Amino acid sequence: DAGVTQSPTHLIKTRGQQVTLRCSPKSGHDTVSWYQQALGQGPQFIFQYYEEEERQRGNFPDRFSGHQFPNYSSELNVNALLLGDSALYLCASSRRDRDYQPQHFGDGTRLSIL
Amino acid sequence: GNSVTQMEGPVTLSEEAFLTINCTYTATGYPSLFWYVQYPGEGLQLLLKATKADDKGSNKGFEATYRKETTSFHLEKGSVQVSDSAVYFCALSASGTASKLTFGTGTRLQVTL
Numbered sequence: 001d002a003g004v005t006q007s008p009t010h011l012i013k014t015r016g017q018q019v020t021l022r023c024s025p026k027s028g029h030d031t032v033s034w035y036q037q038a039l040g041q042g043p044q045f046i047f048q049y050y051e052e053e054e055r056q057r058g059n060f061p062d063r064f065s066g067h068q069f070p071n072y073s074s075e076l077n078v079n080a081l082l083l084g085d086s087a088l089y090l091c092a093s094s095r096r097d098r099d100y101q102p103q104h105f106g107d108g109t110r111l112s113i114l
Numbered sequence: 115g116n117s118v119t120q121m122e123g124p125v126t127l128s129e130e131a132f133l134t135i136n137c138t139y140t141a142t143g144y145p146s147l148f149w150y151v152q153y154p155g156e157g158l159q160l161l162l163k164a165t166k167a168d169d170k171g172s173n174k175g176f177e178a179t180y181r182k183e184t185t186s187f188h189l190e191k192g193s194v195q196v197s198d199s200a201v202y203f204c205a206l207s208a209s210g211t212a213s214k215l216t217f218g219t220g221t222r223l224q225v226t227l
Contacts, residue, residue, distance in 0.1 A: 004157070033213055042118075042203050042217030043158070056214055090157055092215075100213035101146065105157035 002027060004093050004106035012112045013081050021076040021109045025093030031100055032074040034066060037088040037108070049074050050096055078111075086113045116141040116208050120218035123201075127194055127225050135189040135221045137178075137204035145206040147171075147180050147187040148215070152201045161189075161202070194225045 005024045013019050025032050031050045035043035045058035049068035068074045072093075078085055088110050092103040121136040139145065146165045150158040162171030167182035176191045187204060204218040 031213060033215075035215075040219070042205075042219045043215070045214045045216070048213045050213075058214070092158075094213060101207065102148075102160045102163065103213070103215065105150075105159070107155070107157040 023091030029093035143209035
């Protein structure tokens with residue numbers, strides 16, 4: 001039973017560029033949430049997708065956007081990259097009919113901005 | 115708003131020592147509380163959880179009790195092993211925002227022989 005998978009593992013971009021990160025949820029899960037984890041900090045909630053729509057959003061600017069596909073997989077897009085966007089981006093999946101708990105996390109994508 | 119405060123690390127212990135990592139929270143209503151563990155280069159793994167006051171979550175020898183009167187959820191283990199070395203995160207899921215987790219800053223645990 002595959003868990004949550006994220007790609008790519010690592011990514012290096014320069015300021016002003018755009019990036020797309022991908023997430024496949026655990027089998028049987030229908031909800032995907034994205035988190036940003038800066039070095040030495042706890043993860044910060046970006047947003048959650050269910051039924052292909054954004055359902056909740058944290059305190060992140062509109063440069064951060066996402067998408068969920070009919071197979072429940074998801075993408076996180078970040079435009080106009082800033083140095084401060086350097087972080088580990090974590091995807092978590094869950095089931096809405098189990099009140100979204102527990103959330104299962106992928107190993108993350110390490111994004112470095114030069 | 116909701117928040118979680120954890121004791122700062124790193125915490126360095128000898129193998130078989132007793133572990134306590136303090137966690138307190140601020141939230142409206144009745145949040146669910148969690149401890150997650152992150153090993154180097156990996157994502158977060160759920161260690162244990164408690165969904166209502168006085169519940170005790172336990173897993174792999176770790177325990178934490180949901181104390182509403184002190185708004186705390188301290189993590190304990192009676193005898194740590196080298197393999198327990200990791201970063202531990204306390205988190206909450208507030209009422210009405212069930213899928214959004216609010217995390218503390220994490221506590222690094224280093225266990226030595």
